[in-house]
Amino acid sequence: MNATQAPIDRRAALVEAAFESIARHGFEGLRLREVAGAAGIDHSTIHHHFATKQDLIEAVVNRATAPLYRTIPPGSSAGERLRGHVRILAEMMETEPDLFVVLAEIDLRARRDAQVRAIIDRVEQGWRFGLGQLLDGDTGLVELVIAVVKGVRLDPPAARAVLERTADLIVGDEVER
Amino acid sequence: MNATQAPIDRRAALVEAAFESIARHGFEGLRLREVAGAAGIDHSTIHHHFATKQDLIEAVVNRATAPLYRTIPPGSSAGERLRGHVRILAEMMETEPDLFVVLAEIDLRARRDAQVRAIIDRVEQGWRFGLGQLLDGDTGLVELVIAVVKGVRLDPPAARAVLERTADLIVGDEVER
Amino acid sequence: MNATQAPIDRRAALVEAAFESIARHGFEGLRLREVAGAAGIDHSTIHHHFATKQDLIEAVVNRATAPLYRTIPPGSSAGERLRGHVRILAEMMETEPDLFVVLAEIDLRARRDAQVRAIIDRVEQGWRFGLGQLLDGDTGLVELVIAVVKGVRLDPPAARAVLERTADLIVGDEVER
Amino acid sequence: MNATQAPIDRRAALVEAAFESIARHGFEGLRLREVAGAAGIDHSTIHHHFATKQDLIEAVVNRATAPLYRTIPPGSSAGERLRGHVRILAEMMETEPDLFVVLAEIDLRARRDAQVRAIIDRVEQGWRFGLGQLLDGDTGLVELVIAVVKGVRLDPPAARAVLERTADLIVGDEVER
DNA sequence: AATGAATGAGTGTTCATTCAT
DNA sequence: AATGAATGAACACTCATTCAT
Numbered sequence: 001m002n003a004t005q006a007p008i009d010r011r012a013a014l015v016e017a018a019f020e021s022i023a024r025h026g027f028e029g030l031r032l033r034e035v036a037g038a039a040g041i042d043h044s045t046i047h048h049h050f051a052t053k054q055d056l057i058e059a060v061v062n063r064a065t066a067p068l069y070r071t072i073p074p075g076s077s078a079g080e081r082l083r084g085h086v087r088i089l090a091e092m093m094e095t096e097p098d099l100f101v102v103l104a105e106i107d108l109r110a111r112r113d114a115q116v117r118a119i120i121d122r123v124e125q126g127w128r129f130g131l132g133q134l135l136d137g138d139t140g141l142v143e144l145v146i147a148v149v150k151g152v153r154l155d156p157p158a159a160r161a162v163l164e165r166t167a168d169l170i171v172g173d174e175v176e177r
Numbered sequence: 178m179n180a181t182q183a184p185i186d187r188r189a190a191l192v193e194a195a196f197e198s199i200a201r202h203g204f205e206g207l208r209l210r211e212v213a214g215a216a217g218i219d220h221s222t223i224h225h226h227f228a229t230k231q232d233l234i235e236a237v238v239n240r241a242t243a244p245l246y247r248t249i250p251p252g253s254s255a256g257e258r259l260r261g262h263v264r265i266l267a268e269m270m271e272t273e274p275d276l277f278v279v280l281a282e283i284d285l286r287a288r289r290d291a292q293v294r295a296i297i298d299r300v301e302q303g304w305r306f307g308l309g310q311l312l313d314g315d316t317g318l319v320e321l322v323i324a325v326v327k328g329v330r331l332d333p334p335a336a337r338a339v340l341e342r343t344a345d346l347i348v349g350d351e352v353e354r
Numbered sequence: 355m356n357a358t359q360a361p362i363d364r365r366a367a368l369v370e371a372a373f374e375s376i377a378r379h380g381f382e383g384l385r386l387r388e389v390a391g392a393a394g395i396d397h398s399t400i401h402h403h404f405a406t407k408q409d410l411i412e413a414v415v416n417r418a419t420a421p422l423y424r425t426i427p428p429g430s431s432a433g434e435r436l437r438g439h440v441r442i443l444a445e446m447m448e449t450e451p452d453l454f455v456v457l458a459e460i461d462l463r464a465r466r467d468a469q470v471r472a473i474i475d476r477v478e479q480g481w482r483f484g485l486g487q488l489l490d491g492d493t494g495l496v497e498l499v500i501a502v503v504k505g506v507r508l509d510p511p512a513a514r515a516v517l518e519r520t521a522d523l524i525v526g527d528e529v530e531r
Numbered sequence: 532m533n534a535t536q537a538p539i540d541r542r543a544a545l546v547e548a549a550f551e552s553i554a555r556h557g558f559e560g561l562r563l564r565e566v567a568g569a570a571g572i573d574h575s576t577i578h579h580h581f582a583t584k585q586d587l588i589e590a591v592v593n594r595a596t597a598p599l600y601r602t603i604p605p606g607s608s609a610g611e612r613l614r615g616h617v618r619i620l621a622e623m624m625e626t627e628p629d630l631f632v633v634l635a636e637i638d639l640r641a642r643r644d645a646q647v648r649a650i651i652d653r654v655e656q657g658w659r660f661g662l663g664q665l666l667d668g669d670t671g672l673v674e675l676v677i678a679v680v681k682g683v684r685l686d687p688p689a690a691r692a693v694l695e696r697t698a699d700l701i702v703g704d705e706v707e708r
Numbered sequence: 709a710a711t712g713a714a715t716g717a718g719t720g721t722t723c724a725t726t727c728a729t
Numbered sequence: 730a731a732t733g734a735a736t737g738a739a740c741a742c743t744c745a746t747t748c749a750t
Contacts, residue, residue, distance in 0.1 A: 010730085026285060028205040032724065044725085045731050053724065101288070107331060108203060108281060140342050143335045148321065151328030154284060158320045165317050169346045187713080209741065221742080222714050230741065364734085380639060382559040386720065398721080399735050407720065458639060461685060462557060465632070494696050497689045498679065505682030508638060512674045519671050523700045541709085563745065575746085576710050584745065 011049050013039040015059045022060060023098035027109050032056070054115065061116050064102045065123045067092065072130045079171035082134045082145075086167045089149055090160040100153035107150070141170060188226050190216040192236045199237060200275035204286050209233070231292065238293050241279045242300040244269065249307045256348035259311045259322075263344045266326055267337040277330035284327070318347060365403050367393040369413045376414060377452035381463050386410070408469065415470050418456045419477045421446065426484045433525035436488045436499075440521045443503055444514040454507035461504070495524060542580050544570040546590045553591060554629035558640050563587070585646065592647050595633045596654040598623065603661045610702035613665045613676075617698045620680055621691040631684035638681070672701060 017038035021030050032053055033043040050056040071092075073084040093100055110117040124146075131142040148166045152159045194215035198207050209230055213220040227233040248265045252258035270277055287294040301323075308319040325343045329336045371392035375384050386407055390397040404410040425446070427438040447454055464471040478500075485496040502520045506513045548569035552561050563584055567574040581587040602623070604615040624631055641648040655677075662673040679697045683690045 025289060026205070028203070028286075029289070031722090033722095041730090042732050043723095044727095044733075047725070048730055101285075104281075104285060108278075108285065109205075111278065111331070112202060112206075140338055143329070143332075143339045144325065144342050144346075147328030147332075147335075147339050148324045149328065151324030151326065152320070154288070155320075155324075158324075161317055162320045162324050165321050169321075208739085210739090218713090219715050221716070221744090224742065225713060228742095379643060380559070382557070382640075383643075385718090387718090395734090396736050398723090398737070401721065402734060405721095455639075455642065458635075462632075462635060462639065463559075465685070466556060466560070494692055497683070497686075497693045498696050498700075501682030501686075501689075501693050502675065502678045503682065505678030505680065506674070508642070509674075509678075512678075515671055516674045516678050519675050523675075562743090564743095572709090573711050574744095575712075575748095578746070579709055 010039070010041070011059070014041075014046060014049055014056065015063050018056050018060045019063060019102060020098065022105055023101045026105055027057070030057075057109075057113075058115055058119065060102070061106055061119045064099060064106060065120060067096075067099060068123060068127065072134065078134045078136065079167075082131075082171060083164070083167045085131075085134065086145075086149075086163040087160075090163045093153060093156045093159040097156045100156075104150075104154055135170070145170070187216065187218065188236075191218075191223060191226055191233065192240050195233050195237045196240060196279060197275065199282055200278045203282055204234070207234075234286075234290075235292055235296065237279070238283055238296045241276060241283060242297060244273075244276060245300060245304065249311065255311045255313065256344075259308075259348060260341070260344045262308075262311065263322075263326075263340040264337075267340045270330060270333045270336040274333045277333075281327070281331055312347070322347070364393065364395070365413075368395075368400060368403055368410065369417050372410050372414045373417060373456060374452065376459055377455045380459055381411070384411075411463075411467075412469055412473065414456070415460055415473045418453060418460060419474060421450075421453060422477060422481065426488065432488045432490065433521075436525060437518070437521045439485075439488065440499075440503075440517040441514075444517045447507060447510045447513040451510045454510075458504070458508055489524070499524070541570070541572070542590070545572075545577060545580055545587065546594050549587050549591045550594060550633060551629065553636055554632045557636055558588070561588075588640075588644075589646055589650065591633070592637055592650045595630060595637060596651060598627075598630060599654060599658065603665065609665045609667065610698075613662075613702060614695070614698045616662075616665065617676075617680075617694040618691075621694045624684060624687045624690040628687045631687075635681075635685055666701070676701070 014035060017035045018030065021035055021038070030053075032046050035056070036043040036046045039046075046056070050059065071085055071088045073081060073088065075081040075084055106116060106120060110120050127146065128139075128142055131145055132139065135141040135145070145166065148162060152162045191212060194212045195207065198212055198215070202208075207230075209223050210220040212233070213223045216223075223233070227236065248262055248269070250258060250261040250265065252261055283293060283297060287297050304323065305316075305319055308322055309316065312318040312322070322343065325339060329339045368389060371389045372384065375389055375392070379385075384407075386400050387397040389410070390400045393400075400410070404413065425439055425442045427435060427442065429435040429438055460470060460474060464474050481500065482493075482496055485499055486493065489495040489499070499520065502516060506516045545566060548566045549561065552566055552569070561584075563577055564574040566587070567577045570577075577587070581590065602616055602619045604612060604619065606612040606615055637647060637651060641651050658677065659670075659673055662676055663670065666672040666676070676697065679693060683693045
């Protein structure tokens, strides 16, 4: 009955398998055969869903950056919202560490892959804009927060403390805690 | 005069060529043939100096982490020394951006390469110890500084401002500026 | 018509080409590129049929030992059957000398290749059992016959005479000739 | 004192190392670097003693065939001398099994190496002449004895029994035992 | 004699991609 | 969509040989 899967499911399964492969082996170790195998299809069938390896990679980049939208929560004050943003990211680093490994891989690949760079540039542009609203347009602080997030993302155990300490330093210990 | 290079020079030239190749193409694109070509020798001769590709990679890791020692300067106060440390790193990011690209590549590779991980673990241990002395043993701040450094290292134009802002937040604007 | 060969044919063609290459150049000179070329395919396609060179070698060993089964004919007396066995082998040595060259190569390789050894050990076990029935369980004579067969197999012109002389010595000149 | 060895010793050591390497890995696995290492010299120095690998191989062939001379002992009768010959060979197979492994390797290599073939052809010619004297010029029996010797040489445990049984069949059980 | 550096042809193997079915 | 066969460029690594010292 389901001998033939809906194309969208297959595509998503392939992207997910590629995502996990990158998390484990890096772009360095991404193999279409392995991805196809993990998705349960022949290695040549993969080209019916993604013409080239690059197409699959770009789909993975889109999938990996998608969860980053909606990480800036609503709230009464800017400080409160910054703390919320930072807390959401910390929780994601704990529950989905692979996501941030892949994001780190993507940042490196973006340096030599214009198409990947275009995607993440757009994502980061949105992030910078959102952070700007929380930090009163202080671009120095925006860059600092981004740096901290990128700097702890490969170290989930340390993430929460570092991120909250950063928020403390910026917002001050006024309200919370 | 230099028709025949000293063996040490050849080894160093190969490590340097590999370093630059990683900076440009990542470990993903590291090719022994290209490295050998850049060093001006036949691609097979490389194995006379490094038995395997892995051996060359480890030599590159050692070469890339070496400049990180002696980045904590002496000084009268801890705050002054932190500012000095951060300033040295910022300057290195501007003058040698490739170094930090390679270090970022190494951090990712360390996740799946135990031998590389062993080398950088030792380096980071020393870094943490040194920072601990500058930050009164506040390990939370130590991790925060490390995060900032790692987070800006792929963005040289932003590095100096972010790093000094971090020092300001930690040390306060007391003395300097 | 035969633009596209059936897969079984390709595999068999590769085994045959490898067999002939070993007959000509020994395992020492067995080259996958040459085998692929002789079978009319690209040298990388060979790995589509045999994952490794070793897999191909084992297929050759199986192909080379297969004709050895059914070399002990039925007959009224044990002596008659021994003469028949010996005659069949002598004829094979004359018509297919390459087979025995390859078998000699295999015997040598079995000394350092456990997987090849496992295959020929099984074959020889069957041979010893069959000879035992023809020689009244006299294991000394069994080993002697085996030694003679192995000893003449690289010298087809001498094979028939030596083998029949051996049978004469064992069976006696009673009935035949 | 003996920092520099006499050239003859070095040559002999190299031949011996090559001999043992062939016994263990076959001609297939003969590596000049390994031979040189086993003889305690640099791998390039080997070419000062043997211009090419082929030269070394021919030296090994000469060394491996040398012990075969003087295996036909004097004695009162032809039958007694045949038994002596066979006994000497059986003892050699037990005490120096490597020698016969190498001889088997050489027989196979001779098929595709004219220079090796020339050496062993000369050796076999002498063997056939000697055996002819013991067997009253019966060339059929000469070939049979040669076949048995060649056929058991890779199976030292079986050698003695097979060889003596052969002598029994030929000479008869008259005198001995 | 001896060494270390260098060479270059070659070795099995990998892998994204193509194509006929 | 899906498959298996096929391709060819590329890969790290090997190895006998050469050469300058």
